[in-house]
Amino acid sequence: MTMRTPLLLLLAPLLLAPLLAACSSAQTNSVATSPSPVVGTPPTLSIQSVLSWQALRQGDSGRDVVTLQYLLRHHGYSLSVDGAFGPGTDSVVRSFQSSRGLVVDGIVGGNTWEKLIVTVRQGDSSNAVRAVQDQLRNGYGYGSVTVDGAVGSITNTAVRDFQSKRGLSVDGVVGLNTWHGLVTGSSTGGTSTTASLANQILNNTRITLGTSSSTTGGSPRQNIVDTANGLPARRGCASNANCGLTVYLKRSMLQGMLNMANAGNRFYITSVAGGVHSTYSDHYAGLALDIGIWNGTSLSTPNSAHTAARNACIAAGSDPSQTFNAYNDSSGGHNNHVHCAWN
Numbered sequence: 001m002t003m004r005t006p007l008l009l010l011l012a013p014l015l016l017a018p019l020l021a022a023c024s025s026a027q028t029n030s031v032a033t034s035p036s037p038v039v040g041t042p043p044t045l046s047i048q049s050v051l052s053w054q055a056l057r058q059g060d061s062g063r064d065v066v067t068l069q070y071l072l073r074h075h076g077y078s079l080s081v082d083g084a085f086g087p088g089t090d091s092v093v094r095s096f097q098s099s100r101g102l103v104v105d106g107i108v109g110g111n112t113w114e115k116l117i118v119t120v121r122q123g124d125s126s127n128a129v130r131a132v133q134d135q136l137r138n139g140y141g142y143g144s145v146t147v148d149g150a151v152g153s154i155t156n157t158a159v160r161d162f163q164s165k166r167g168l169s170v171d172g173v174v175g176l177n178t179w180h181g182l183v184t185g186s187s188t189g190g191t192s193t194t195a196s197l198a199n200q201i202l203n204n205t206r207i208t209l210g211t212s213s214s215t216t217g218g219s220p221r222q223n224i225v226d227t228a229n230g231l232p233a234r235r236g237c238a239s240n241a242n243c244g245l246t247v248y249l250k251r252s253m254l255q256g257m258l259n260m261a262n263a264g265n266r267f268y269i270t271s272v273a274g275g276v277h278s279t280y281s282d283h284y285a286g287l288a289l290d291i292g293i294w295n296g297t298s299l300s301t302p303n304s305a306h307t308a309a310r311n312a313c314i315a316a317g318s319d320p321s322q323t324f325n326a327y328n329d330s331s332g333g334h335n336n337h338v339h340c341a342w343n
Helices: 007-033 062-075 085-098 112-115 127-139 153-165 176-184 192-202 220-226 250-262 302-316
Strands: 208-209 267-271 288-294 338-339
Touching: 007 192, 062 112, 062 127, 062 176, 085 112, 127 153, 127 176, 127 192, 127 338, 153 176, 153 192, 153 267, 192 250, 192 302, 208 220, 220 267, 220 338, 250 288, 250 302, 288 302, 302 338
Parallel strands: 208 267
Antiparallel strands: 267 288, 288 338
């Protein structure tokens, strides 16, 4: 018996061809016009997508904010370079993010940093150059560098020295990895903001850092020295917990320490991340410090300086519920020092 092929089956290839072509065309157009990957959309992995950057947002201040502001100026935005991430900077950041197809949240994370940075090399002249020079001079101590926006021989030499010390390719070209090193404080971790704050603490005559090596972990001074070098601080131990571990000190605590000194106070720090504390102490999280002498008065016994030091810590941003002295700790555990912890 002869089988007849239905007419519809014979015509199917002819009918489907235009539809398939249209589908293929639509997919091609979709790929061609899709926006750049944003947060929440898995991008193609590259060196840019795997680096960890220092996130900045409204309320932050410091060296990295200066860098951010110079880079925004480089991209044509008008704003003050004052190191303070206020409403004006927040508005400009959001405008920049919108123009680059990024999530518009005002937070300068990795995606935003990597759209902001541009390659800088000898002979260049721009606000991006000023950002590099400011980091080198004021963040890393290259005092011979002038923030004049032009990469001359002195800036080039400083860039090469910076690259050499951080294990980067020594070519004098400020590309992605060198920018990352400048902003994060090292190629492996930490932040330039915390590094520069730590350097300021080391140079502040109102702050005395204990150097005792009799306690577990690093001494206060060594904790700050390591932080200034872009390294984590060595923790102390509690019943062998945390032994041998390290932590990056938090910027909020370092800034608070400087705030107290800038308010005219003189004090002696007996512990930061080292020493023996409770297992889950904020010290081991890089968030706390202990004060042993306040404006010349020893805190070895309860006295009025306990109250003054606690109040100063709170005024400098410490968490009142985690800032203890002889008078608000019924256990007596803080009768000989004041403990100040930041969020």
